[in-house]
Amino acid sequence: MSTMNIREFLDKNKTSPYQFMIIGLMFLTVIMDGIDVAIMGFLTPELKRQWGISNLEMAPVLGSALFGLAIGAMIAGPVADKVGRKLVLVCCVFTFGFFTLIGATSETTTSLIIYRFIAGLAMGGVMPQAATLITEYSPARSKSLFITIVFAGFTVGAASGGFIASWMITHYGWQSVLLVCGGMPVVFSLVLAFLLPESMIFMVFKKKPKHKIIAILNRIKPCAANNDTTFELSKNVVQDSNPISVVLSKQYIVGSFCLWLTYFAGLFLVYLLGSWLPTIIEEAGFSLQQAAIIGAVFQLGGPLGSVCMGWFMDRYNPNIVLAVTFSIGAFFLILMSYLSIYYALLLVTVFLVGFCFNGGNTGMNALSSIFFPVSARATGNSWMHGIGRVGAILSAYAGALMLDAGWGLNQVLLFLLIPATMMVVLVMVKKIWYQQPKKTEIPALIGALE
Structure with missing residues (x-):
């Protein structure tokens, strides 16, 4: 046998x-x-x-x-x-x-x-x-x-x-x-x-x-x-029959909230840009056609960014990969605000913003699946999506309020540095927290994350 x-x-x-x-x-x-x-x-x-x-x-x-x-x-x-x-x-x-x-x-x-x-x-x-x-x-x-x-x-x-x-x-x-x-x-x-x-x-x-x-x-x-x-089963599989109690347990609660809040901020950012960027660009003085192209280019960065995230996350610490990606995305948000009068340069930077944040959000699904045990993996993944969708819903109203307040492209982009910074900080908090076995009591998980 x-x-x-x-x-x-x-x-x-x-x-x-x-x-x-x-x-x-x-x-x-x-x-x-x-x-x-x-x-x-x-x-x-x-x-x-x-x-x-x-x-x-x-x-x-x-x-x-x-x-x-x-x-x-x-x-x-x-x-x-x-x-x-x-x-x-x-x-x-x-x-x-x-x-x-x-x-x-x-x-x-x-x-x-x-x-x-x-x-x-x-x-x-x-x-x-x-x-x-x-x-x-x-x-x-x-x-x-x-x-x-x-x-x-x-x-x-x-x-x-x-x-x-x-x-x-x-x-x-x-x-x-x-x-x-x-x-x-x-x-x-x-x-x-x-x-x-x-x-x-x-x-x-x-x-x-x-x-x-x-x-x-x-x-x-x-x-x-x-x-x-x-x-x-692997030795580190949690045997608790209640997936919600596993996800919210002392072992996983910090990582759970870091993942969920990161995804909330991520979907808030990309849905706000995806929904309102063409309108904001048009109001900045570009033509309707140019605004539509910029909106499409933002989306086009996502698939390439997604595949690149997966490749790097399989070879390096996935937390670090995502933190670096979100940091680069934040840099391009700043750069985009300074280049907003140059259409060609705006196309390049908006593609890179889409690459970093759309691709990084896809990578969050991989990070979540790696983190949660089999007994609660579907719950952890699903709750990340559910909380993330709240960010997407709120972004629609936030974008409308910004435009009604007379905000221009530069102000919107600089505001989005707040969720971008949240994403970097939360992913790094998760990484640092799970490098300390005494706090998490799951040293077996650390090896899987490294």
Whole structure:
């Protein structure tokens, strides 16, 4: 009879085609999530025209999904740590697809707000579970890279939604966009149900039937295990059955709050720039076309930054990598404020700001997945997303208040140094705190973070 540690098995062996299939499924899942999160922004002009409504009346439609995302993320994590990552992910993908699809039947803003809120609840559970599954199927040497590559799919999805909407609205009306963008995840949820395995580490932790774990192991590496194989968990796995109590325990509370507040500040910063930068640029004296290009260039920095974050985080201390990245991003915010009259230089600096902060925020998902134990990983990831979404929601109001107060580009950029500095400080606090075993009582975790 042999004993196997699943984590050690994954770390010692090459990444198999089966593992790459799982990563590919997660990439497609995140693309569809990105499409559905962003799709209403592309439908807004047509809905305003057809329904004769104002920006103020349209705002709750756009905001309802974000509120749902924040609440859904907080709920989905603890549930996934109880019943499984796969079940929660499949249900979330099906649900957000279904309520996006039936949104096409809406005739009033009230019904559309309800459908978008419920879709948002489900979307809140998607990305945290994707990050958790990738973490629990990837070798330690490349898990950050895989997470950041997959999460770059969100930007791909958001951009794809624009192309889909621009063509379909013209030919078939706005309802067709919701039918297609909702129908795809509904169908894809069935693909996930059949092809996506549950996390082996989760199944060992929950003492699920051994034959299911053996079947997955043998898909990764033929003849890796048999009925005589027994499975064990890493020594540093927390056995507490309540994931919320683990996340808020003395061992993890400091790191939890550092991660959550960093992500809150990060999403506040990037959503404020993403939502208001074109308007601020236009008011600074540039043309509408130039403002739109600058807004797009800010987003384009994200995917490249995400992949670079993953590569560096797998090779160096991930806390240091993110702290340095956020510091560089803060420097480019300052530089951008001084170069705001030079369009070409503004394009370069805004790309680098997007590279640092969009890419760094993606890296936060990898950092969170590394930090939390298997018993509470989905909860830790999901709560980071939920609290981060609150920052995204507040950024919409903060941007409006700044513009109403007559703030210009320079003032907005200098104000954003506050959340940027918070991000650097909080990541460094987390690193320093977990270098002191007497304070954290989890020295085994430190080795995983170094």
